[in-house]
Amino acid sequence: MQKFHVAIGVSDIAASVLDYSQRLQAEPSLVVDGEYALWRTESLNFSIRKTTDEVAQIRHIGWEVEQSDSFSESADVNGIVWEQFTAEQQADEIAALWPQTEYKPAAL
Numbered sequence: 758m759q760k761f762h763v764a765i766g767v768s769d770i771a772a773s774v775l776d777y778s779q780r781l782q783a784e785p786s787l788v789v790d791g792e793y794a795l796w797r798t799e800s801l802n803f804s805i806r807k808t809t810d811e812v813a814q815i816r817h818i819g820w821e822v823e824q825s826d827s828f829s830e831s832a833d834v835n836g837i838v839w840e841q842f843t844a845e846q847q848a849d850e851i852a853a854l855w856p857q858t859e860y861k862p863a864a865l
Contacts, residue, residue, distance in 0.1 A: 786862070828846045
């Protein structure tokens with residue numbers, strides 16, 4: 758099974774966590790205060806990351822898949838970056854960016 762992945766840049770993590778938790782009707786799987794948040798539901802992998810832009814922007818989209826030999830990314834004809842990764846590969850990336858987190862993806 759694959760989950761659609763959307764990653765956006767936001768100017769206010771705390772306000773966005775409140776808003777998107779309500780919209781997704783789910784609490785985030787991980788919050789790195791002031792920097793990042795991740796929601797993983799049965800059908801969606803949704804993340805936000807701090808940006809200096811005032812208007813939210815799509816950072817990239819793609820798929821969380823059950824198995825993949827490696828993280829991959831490519832750009833579509835419109836220049837939008839598409840990623841493909843497993844939950845574990847995403848957790849490894851989070852650990853590399855924020856080593857103080859102890860995030861382990863829960864099976865859904």
